[in-house]
Amino acid sequence: MAFELPSLPYSHDALEPHIDTRTMEIHHGKHHAGYTSKLNAAVAGTELEGKSIEEILTSGTLSAGIRNNGGGFYNHCMFWEVMSPNGGGAPTGDLAAAIDAAFGSLDAFKEAFSTAAATRFGSGWAWLCVKEGKLSVCSTANQDNPIMKGLGCEGTPIMGIDVWEHAYYLNYQNRRPDYINAFFNVVNWEKVAENFKTAL
Numbered sequence: 001m002a003f004e005l006p007s008l009p010y011s012h013d014a015l016e017p018h019i020d021t022r023t024m025e026i027h028h029g030k031h032h033a034g035y036t037s038k039l040n041a042a043v044a045g046t047e048l049e050g051k052s053i054e055e056i057l058t059s060g061t062l063s064a065g066i067r068n069n070g071g072g073f074y075n076h077c078m079f080w081e082v083m084s085p086n087g088g089g090a091p092t093g094d095l096a097a098a099i100d101a102a103f104g105s106l107d108a109f110k111e112a113f114s115t116a117a118a119t120r121f122g123s124g125w126a127w128l129c130v131k132e133g134k135l136s137v138c139s140t141a142n143q144d145n146p147i148m149k150g151l152g153c154e155g156t157p158i159m160g161i162d163v164w165e166h167a168y169y170l171n172y173q174n175r176r177p178d179y180i181n182a183f184f185n186v187v188n189w190e191k192v193a194e195n196f197k198t199a200l
């Protein structure tokens with residue numbers, strides 16, 4: 001069963017003005033679609049064919065094709081889900097309590113996450129992860145992610161931000177920090193809370 005590009009859970013223009021329509025069209029329809037088809041080509045005929053994306057990414061030493069495109073497939077699936085036109089605001093319940101416990105406050109968490117995203121040199125991602133029941137922030141290069149082993153950024157990711165230039169350059173050009181601030185206006189905290197619950 002080949003991997004399929006998931007449909008966006010909202011329209012391309014739903015995250016305006018924070019994430020612009022054209023960026024969403026290209027990002028989902030070209031970049032994520034490309035990772036998906038290249039992942040399928042990379043696993044075809046290998047022992048990884050038919051395995052879940054989590055099984056593939058934790059299966060050990062990965063070829064460059066599977067690492068980059070498998071990571072790209074997984075990361076973007078999460079990225080679309082943790083944003084929503086009804087997002088922003090603040091988390092509630094157990095997630096809010098865990099953020100306070102780990103970082104001191106929501107603002108302190110936002111600062112840690114934003115710093116991780118802003119200081120990732122070149123292309124990559126910043127993550128909010130759960131490890132042994134505790135939240136932490138880290139970042140990875142390229143399409144790597146925290147479920148890959150040995151990167152010094154490990155755990156179960158529950159929220160990620162794409163800081164590749166393709167994620168923001170049309171609207172924000174070199175102003176990555178402005179894009180990161182805008183991301184918080186569309187964070188789907190309900191989905192992040194659901195991911196948190198699943199990861200515990």
Ligand code: MN
Nearest residue numbers: 031162164167
């Ligand atoms: Mn991307």
